[in-house]
Amino acid sequence: xxxxxxxxxxxxxxxxxxxxxxxxxxxxxxxxxxxxxxxxxxxxxxxxxxxxxxxxxxxxxxxxxxxxxxxxxxxxxxxxxxxxxxxxxxxxxxxxxxxxxxxxxxxxxxxxxxxxxxxxxxxxxxxxxxxxxxxxxxxxxxxxxxxxxxxxxxxxxxxxxxxxxxxxxxxxxxxxxxxxxxxxxxxxxxxxxxxxxxxxxxxxxxxxxxxxxxxxxxxxxxxxxxxxxxxxxxxxxxxxxxxxxxxxxxxxxxxxxxxxxxxxxxxxxxxxxxxxxxxxxxxxxxxx
Amino acid sequence: xxxxxxxxxxxxxxxxxxxxxxxxxxxxxxxxxxxxxxxxxxxxxxxxxxxxxxxxxxxxxxxxxxxxxxxxxxxxxxxxxxxxxxxxxxxxxxxxxxxxxxxxxxxxxxxxxxxxxxxxxxxxxxxxxxxxxxxxxxxxxxxxxxxxxxxxxxxxxxxxxxxxxxxxxxxxxxxxxxxxxxxxxxxxxxxxxxxxxxxxxxxxxxxxxxxxxxxxxxxxxxxxxxxxxxxxxxxxxxxxxxxxxxxxxxxxxxxxxxxxxxxxxxxxxxxxxxxxxxxxxxxxxxxxxxxxxxxxxxxxxxxxxxxxxxxxxxxxxxxxxxxxxxxxxxxxxxxxxxxxxxxxxxxxxxxxxxxxxxxxxxxxxxxxxxxxxxxxxxxxxxxxxxxxxxxxxxxxxxxxxxxxxxxxxxxxxxxxxxxxxxxxxxxxxxxxxxxxxxxxxxxxxxxxxxxxxxxxxxxxxxxxxxxxxxxxxxxxxxxxx
Ligand SMILES: [Zn+2]
Numbered sequence: 001x002x003x004x005x006x007x008x009x010x011x012x013x014x015x016x017x018x019x020x021x022x023x024x025x026x027x028x029x030x031x032x033x034x035x036x037x038x039x040x041x042x043x044x045x046x047x048x049x050x051x052x053x054x055x056x057x058x059x060x061x062x063x064x065x066x067x068x069x070x071x072x073x074x075x076x077x078x079x080x081x082x083x084x085x086x087x088x089x090x091x092x093x094x095x096x097x098x099x100x101x102x103x104x105x106x107x108x109x110x111x112x113x114x115x116x117x118x119x120x121x122x123x124x125x126x127x128x129x130x131x132x133x134x135x136x137x138x139x140x141x142x143x144x145x146x147x148x149x150x151x152x153x154x155x156x157x158x159x160x161x162x163x164x165x166x167x168x169x170x171x172x173x174x175x176x177x178x179x180x181x182x183x184x185x186x187x188x189x190x191x192x193x194x195x196x197x198x199x200x201x202x203x204x205x206x207x208x209x210x211x212x213x214x215x216x217x218x219x220x221x222x223x224x225x226x227x228x229x230x231x232x233x234x235x236x237x238x239x240x241x242x243x244x245x246x247x248x249x250x251x252x253x254x255x256x257x258x259x260x261x262x263x264x265x266x267x268x269x270x271x272x273x274x275x276x277x278x279x280x281x282x283x284x285x286x287x288x
Numbered sequence: 289x290x291x292x293x294x295x296x297x298x299x300x301x302x303x304x305x306x307x308x309x310x311x312x313x314x315x316x317x318x319x320x321x322x323x324x325x326x327x328x329x330x331x332x333x334x335x336x337x338x339x340x341x342x343x344x345x346x347x348x349x350x351x352x353x354x355x356x357x358x359x360x361x362x363x364x365x366x367x368x369x370x371x372x373x374x375x376x377x378x379x380x381x382x383x384x385x386x387x388x389x390x391x392x393x394x395x396x397x398x399x400x401x402x403x404x405x406x407x408x409x410x411x412x413x414x415x416x417x418x419x420x421x422x423x424x425x426x427x428x429x430x431x432x433x434x435x436x437x438x439x440x441x442x443x444x445x446x447x448x449x450x451x452x453x454x455x456x457x458x459x460x461x462x463x464x465x466x467x468x469x470x471x472x473x474x475x476x477x478x479x480x481x482x483x484x485x486x487x488x489x490x491x492x493x494x495x496x497x498x499x500x501x502x503x504x505x506x507x508x509x510x511x512x513x514x515x516x517x518x519x520x521x522x523x524x525x526x527x528x529x530x531x532x533x534x535x536x537x538x539x540x541x542x543x544x545x546x547x548x549x550x551x552x553x554x555x556x557x558x559x560x561x562x563x564x565x566x567x568x569x570x571x572x573x574x575x576x577x578x579x580x581x582x583x584x585x586x587x588x589x590x591x592x593x594x595x596x597x598x599x600x601x602x603x604x605x606x607x608x609x610x611x612x613x614x615x616x617x618x619x620x621x622x623x624x625x626x627x628x629x630x631x632x633x634x635x636x637x638x639x640x641x642x643x644x645x646x647x648x649x650x651x652x653x654x655x656x657x658x659x660x661x662x663x664x665x666x667x668x669x670x671x672x673x674x675x676x677x678x679x680x681x682x683x684x685x686x687x688x689x690x691x692x693x694x695x696x697x698x699x700x701x702x703x704x705x706x707x708x709x710x711x712x713x714x715x716x717x718x719x720x721x722x723x724x725x726x727x728x729x730x731x732x733x734x735x736x737x738x739x740x741x742x743x744x745x746x747x748x749x750x751x752x753x754x755x756x757x758x759x760x761x762x763x764x765x766x767x768x769x
Contacts, residue, residue, distance in 0.1 A: 014569070104562075108564070110379075112377060156562040
């Protein structure tokens with residue numbers, strides 16, 4: 001699918017005009033000689049304490065960590081070099097950055113639903129334009145978009161932008177720098193890929209509710225960095241927890257390294273092809 | 289006490305690209321096209337659409353930036369300016385904020401006080417909004433939205449507050465318009481809204497003090513309205529300051545019908561546009577080589593023409609100004625001069641500024657439409673210079689050339705307008721006139737010299753204007769003495 005959607009799009013200026021490589025050509029050529037990194041910053045989540053505002057660190061559940069170490073061992077055996085302790089110190093800003101930037105963009109994107117041309121327009125009689133806007137948007141939007149709009153408007157307002165939106169942009173640049181350092185072919189680490197857990201926990205149980213735990217609120221902490229930094233990433237299945245819930249591992253690479261990420265991912269898939277967990281079906285399909 | 293005035297301008301210039309700023313819609317004449325016929329999902333702001341930058345608009349912006357002696361940013365950023373208004377379908381306008389495409393330039397102007405430079409702070413690209421039409425039918429009021437204009441590329445050119453008189457404001461605006469028209473980046477047609485103005489006006493006791501509190505006058509649709517609005521505003525501010533009052537920082541509108549400014553928004557009510565970088569567009573990167581190519585395509589500009597016409601042709605300043613106000617006129621003039629041989633540039637200029645302009649005014653033709661080519665104009669001027677026809681006949685011939693497009697030679701032949709310069713023939717006519725008006729001749733001899741011109745007129749009439757006036761004068765004088 002990537003092969004089909006990749007490349008220039010004359011209706012989308014953010015799409016690259018770089019030539020699209022043949023992603024399948026070398027996909028089964030293994031990982032011998034590649035440098036794959038592990039970062040301690042992906043084995044914990046860091047978040048501000050709601051009471052004190054201090055940063056708190058919490059280690060990921062052991063079985064999440066084990067899945068990654070196991071994969072690293074598989075790669076080592078296939079001839080890759082595993083580089084430990086790669087610093088990615090700005091990973092902890094992922095969620096806060098996301099909360100700010102995405103809200104600002106969402107608020108702006110939703111401006112067009114103003115009752116003039118798009119979306120719902122209030123049925124009530126209004127005396128002026130402002131009231132029409134207020135009622136249409138007030139009645140038309142649900143709770144989630146309203147929260148996003150309010151937060152987006154707040155953090156981009158002239159008097160707060162410096163504190164929030166501008167800072168989020170700066171933090172995003174720092175995050176990008178973490179990746180540049182890790183993948184720099186002339187740098188200290190020279191990584192082909194960074195190997196991390198996809199999420200801080202296993203997939204949630206069917207009955208779990210959003211906000212149940214800190215781990216759940218920070219579920220995206222390990223995946224948003226790639227989006228902020230603009231680097232490619234791939235998530236692949238890597239087994240199950242003792243409760244039978246799936247665990248994913250993630251590979252992150254330098255700009256336009258999709259082909260080698262696919263190759264590294266495929267290597268893991270090939271090597272673990274015959275393992276018992278691969279035969280397992282999702283619990284819902286097994287009627288549990 | 290006369291306060292010192294500081295005025296800065298923001299000029300919105302509609303770029304004359306074929307298509308809109310971020311989509312492929314054709315740019316149409318807003319006064320002609322049916323409403324909402326030049327629109328597409330992108331400029332209608334439909335959810336899910338993405339903007340794509342119009343390269344021609346960027347090229348025009350760079351061209352204008354270079355001609356305004358600006359630095360061109362090799363990397364500039366599009367930003368969203370967020371606000372609600374029915375003429376803005378997306379609820380935000382894509383503009384440039386922190387990093388504009390051109391910055392720190394200047395333009396020279398000339399006023400009765402001499403020459404001076406106005407600094408350009410920045411010039412940035414943005415998209416135009418749609419247009420509202422407010423209706424009132426049988427007591428019911430409503431507004432209609434036309435989005436044909438939405439998305440047309442605009443270049444906003446912002447000056448430093450370097451203007452201190454209305455004369456300078458006028459000179460700047462006219463010079464800017466002239467320059468941009470020379471570059472062919474805009475029609476400059478103010479009646480169609482191709483140039484719109486905003487003025488920042490403030491006053492201070494003298495130019496050693498810090499700048500005074502400024503007001504912003506928005507939505508000025510012509511240089512003339514702007515002059516009136518600023519004049520009104522200066523008088524208002526002067527009065528407040530003289531009475532010991534303070535100027536409020538606010539945004540003003542200008543009412544053409546009431547000829548006064550009115551408050552639109554105070555400082556507290558000022559919009560917070562929540563500018564942020566447009567996530568759907570990457571930074572605008574322009575390569576040095578492209579800038580160089582554009583620079584090499586810039587034609588000779590008005591100021592360069594002024595200098596050259598003066599140096600090479602010694603034309604008086606006023607005539608130069610008339611000739612360069614329209615690039616097509618100046619090219620016509622230059623083409624004519626190129627072919628004019630012995631005829632001086634000044635003579636050519638006289639014919640163009642006098643008779644040709646007269647005809648253009650009278651007929652509503654532009655220089656491109658007139659039926660007389662530079663070569664034909666030269667041949668007409670030659671007929672006159674070589675005394676084949678006199679001035680009046682020449683004017684008559686030119687008029688006919690302009691109407692019919694016939695060559696000068698043919699008209700002269702057809703009308704038998706060839707000037708009579710044979711002495712014998714003229715002597716005969718003059719003798720007849722002198723015999724016809726003995727009384728007048730006597731009073732001339734008695735010292736009433738003004739009668740000479742009257743007699744001269746009689747002779748010219750008798751030749752039906754074909755007599756060579758120089759020769760007629762000489763013979764008449766000789767025969768009278
Ligand atoms: Zn369009």
